[in-house]
Amino acid sequence: MTEVVRDARQYLAVVRSRSRDAAYLETIEAVLVQRPELVLYGVLFGPPRHQVLKGHLLRLVNLRDPHDRGLGPKTLHIGIVEDDPETPERFFCASESSAVVPIPSLTSSEAFDSGCCSKRP
Numbered sequence: 001m002t003e004v005v006r007d008a009r010q011y012l013a014v015v016r017s018r019s020r021d022a023a024y025l026e027t028i029e030a031v032l033v034q035r036p037e038l039v040l041y042g043v044l045f046g047p048p049r050h051q052v053l054k055g056h057l058l059r060l061v062n063l064r065d066p067h068d069r070g071l072g073p074k075t076l077h078i079g080i081v082e083d084d085p086e087t088p089e090r091f092f093c094a095s096e097s098s099a100v101v102p103i104p105s106l107t108s109s110e111a112f113d114s115g116c117c118s119k120r121p
Contacts, residue, residue: 001093001100002027008038008095015092017045017083025056032063039075046083
């Protein structure tokens with residue numbers, strides 16, 4: 001997923017609820033600093049559950065004022081969807097050229113323990 005983030009040039013879409021991988025979150029922040037025109041779409045399933053994600057979200061708002069239109073349309077979009085904390089974590093990371101997407105489990109019901117990564121040539 002960090003490779004998808006590093007390669008993003010125009011937009012980055014991330015879905016997460018329980019992220020706690022500091023290196024991944026720091027990569028998102030670094031790329032936003034390097035590319036001010038990069039548009040970030042973030043969706044949380046339920047409120048952030050880990051302090052590392054809470055800190056990351058605060059830093060995102062400090063890096064990108066959600067009300068600033070200096071580069072045209074907003075470059076930071078964050079939303080929260082209601083979630084049942086008992087369901088497995090869901091994630092998704094995509095840019096204009098590649099994506100990491102979970103797929104339903106091949107071994108159990110209601111789990112997403114397999115994934116798929118795709119990259120445009």
